Amino acid sequence: MKRIFLLFMLIAAIITWSSGMSLATPVTNTDQFLADGTTLYSRWTNSGRWLFTVAGNNLGNTTRLEEVEEMVKSSLGPQIELVATSFVSSTPEPDMKSGTWQTVAPLGTIEFYAVKAGNAFAMYQVVSPDSTGSWSTYDIWKLGLQGIGGRGGLEVSHFTGYNPGGAPVPEPATMLLLGSGLMGFAVFSRKKLLRK
Numbered sequence: 001m002k003r004i005f006l007l008f009m010l011i012a013a014i015i016t017w018s019s020g021m022s023l024a025t026p027v028t029n030t031d032q033f034l035a036d037g038t039t040l041y042s043r044w045t046n047s048g049r050w051l052f053t054v055a056g057n058n059l060g061n062t063t064r065l066e067e068v069e070e071m072v073k074s075s076l077g078p079q080i081e082l083v084a085t086s087f088v089s090s091t092p093e094p095d096m097k098s099g100t101w102q103t104v105a106p107l108g109t110i111e112f113y114a115v116k117a118g119n120a121f122a123m124y125q126v127v128s129p130d131s132t133g134s135w136s137t138y139d140i141w142k143l144g145l146q147g148i149g150g151r152g153g154l155e156v157s158h159f160t161g162y163n164p165g166g167a168p169v170p171e172p173a174t175m176l177l178l179g180s181g182l183m184g185f186a187v188f189s190r191k192k193l194l195r196k
Helices: 002-019 065-076 138-142 172-195
Strands: 049-055 082-085 088-092 098-103 110-117 120-130 132-136 156-164
Touching: 049 065, 049 138, 065 082, 065 120, 088 156, 098 156, 110 132, 110 138, 120 132, 120 138
Parallel strands: none
Antiparallel strands: 049 120, 082 156, 088 098, 098 132, 110 120, 110 156
8 A cells, every 4th residue: 555655646746847847838949930031030939729819908907907807708708807917028029029038926826918019909818818928029020010210119018917817827737736635644544544
């Protein structure tokens, strides 16, 4: 029984470790090219699922949150409520057209994010909420919504992370570790009761 318990704990540890490697981790760009067909648009691509690109500004905070929420509801359904979070840091590349993002404690993961550049912002859903990923202004460029200025007016203005309903989403690895610990405790307690 002790061997089974140790095997169970080893399997739980491996699953916990591997579940931390999520699908939204930064993705190097391999296929977004400019009109000349030779120049890579940006180093990174968006690690979330594109929802929409609209002219305007999400302002990077809660000022336009209701409008952004309505746009997301029209894409995903009426049950969505968003809360903007300031617990996400973004690191742009030197050309300011792409970069990576990472949540900051105490926030575990995010489920939505917006990238603002030029005269528009693009909204994405991280299908498996994650604590790290990558972004690009490609979807804004694709619709011709760039502003004025250097580098084609597509330098990122700001990055905003959102979560539904206001509650931070717990990391999958944390929940798995907690569950496996409770299962191990239950098995150990049962074994102890059977000996009496």
